[in-house]
Amino acid sequence: MTFSKHSILRTAALATVMIALPAFAQDAEPAAEAVVEAAAPVGEHTVFIFNSLLFLIGGFLVFWMAAGFAMLEAGLVRSKNVSMQLTKNVALFGIAAIMYYLVGYNLMYPLGSWSIGTDETGGYLGAFGVAVLEAVGVAPEATDDLSYASTGSDFFFQLMFCATTASIVSGTLAERIKLWPFLIFTIVLTAFLYPIQASWKWGGGFLDTQFGFLDFAGSTVVHSVGGWAALTGAIILGARKGKYEGGVHPMPGSNMPLATLGTFILWMGWFGFNGASQLAMGSVSDVADVSRIFANTNMGAAGGAVAALLLTQIIYKKVDITMVLNGALAGLVSITAEPLTPSLGAAILIGAVGGVIVVFAVPFLDKLKIDDVVGAIPVHLFAGIWGTIAVLFTNPDATLTGQIVPIVIVAIFMIVTSAIVWLILNAVMGLRCSPEEEQMGLDKAEIGVEAYPEFVR
Secondary structure (H helix, E strand, O other): OOOOHHHHHHHHHHHHHHHHHHHHHHHHHHHHHHHHHHHHHHHHOHHHHHHHHHHHHHHHHHHHHHHHHHHHHHHHOOHHHHHHHHHHHHHHHHHHHHHHHHHHHHHHOHHHOOOOOOOOOOEOOOOOOOOOOOOOOOOHHHOOOOOOOOHHHHHHHHHHHHHHHHHHHHHHOOOOEOHHHHHHHHHHHHHHHHHHHHHHHHOOEHHHHOOOOOOOOOHHHHHHHHHHHHHHHHHHHOOOOOOOOOOOOOOOOOOHHHHHHHHHHHHHHHHHHHHHHHOOOOOHHHHHHHHHHHHHHHHHHHHHHHHHHHHHHHHHOOOOHHHHHHHHHHHHHHHHOOOOOOOHHHHHHHHHHHHHHHHHHHHHHHHOOOOOOOOHHHHHHHHHHHHHHHHHHHOOOOOHHHHHHHHHHHHHHHHHHHHHHHHHHHHHOOOEOOHHHHHHOHHHHHOOOOOOHHHHO
């Protein structure tokens, strides 16, 4: 056998590498240890990191619900009022963000702390002061509680709930309320009314400590609060011109595709609304619970949509798309008070009852001549009350007194305070536009740009 010069060189090189491998391996050990040591601090703070991540992801999903409310309302109002609704939804979110920073956050969570120093009876009012975040580039070990999350992610997430409450009010009072009185009410709602009552449950207050009130993600704390404010405003404001003159006259919305898009956006955003309300993603158990919440939230919406679909077919002999959309939303509101403990089947049933509530509540409000343009009162108030009561059927820790009494307390607080604010605004600057402006449409009367200029003319 003969060997070429190149084959001999390749063989020699391979032998040299094989001889050197043990040395390379020994040299690699310190490098590997260095990598492990560098990774160790991250491992120590995994809970903090993943909790903060859950808040941030959940927060921007709930933020996307603002787009859902805007599209839903834009589709359910008449063409001449679409720009007005869009303006209100953008403005209320900006106002909510600023007022929650200036006042609301510390009223809801005194001094921005989750280890609140309350006595056994709980608190009734938080602290006044602006929200303050951690220092830029703060080291994880410098934080007070690495088992929770960053203040920035917490503030961002909780702000989205505050803004959602204001969005609920917007649709009910559409087509006849003036812009600036509504926005001033939004200031009061987001700075004071929502944070104060939310602190009673989520801020270590008396509804939590004295009554053991269970409201996982806010069927009462968020949705019924917006619903009570909307109901009070609708009664004081009165119905749209021609709505109840000589009977009940439907005033169809302008764009069902937009309303449907808004519903799907809200449906998607609700996964953040409920899922991130677990408030923890630092363990296998937490992640499993978040997954369960996602699944139950989806089933609640499905139950509500299908129930409204079938019921409108039975009652009216035709399916009403607006009822189906609101049925899905009512299912979501219904499951929000307790999305963790139900089985998938129970979640469907809880949501289905919400869908049934919508179908019967809309004509009930019409009989009372309470004009709710988008159906927010049945969806957020009535279904919110049902969802809070439904906790009794799936969570063994819930008590009848512990669920019913807080519903009544929050209702009284919101009705009284909202009525005071609405009446003051009505006396000082007037809530309603003039009959001529209402007939013309608020896009032309108060907003500089019409949504559909070619069509409304």
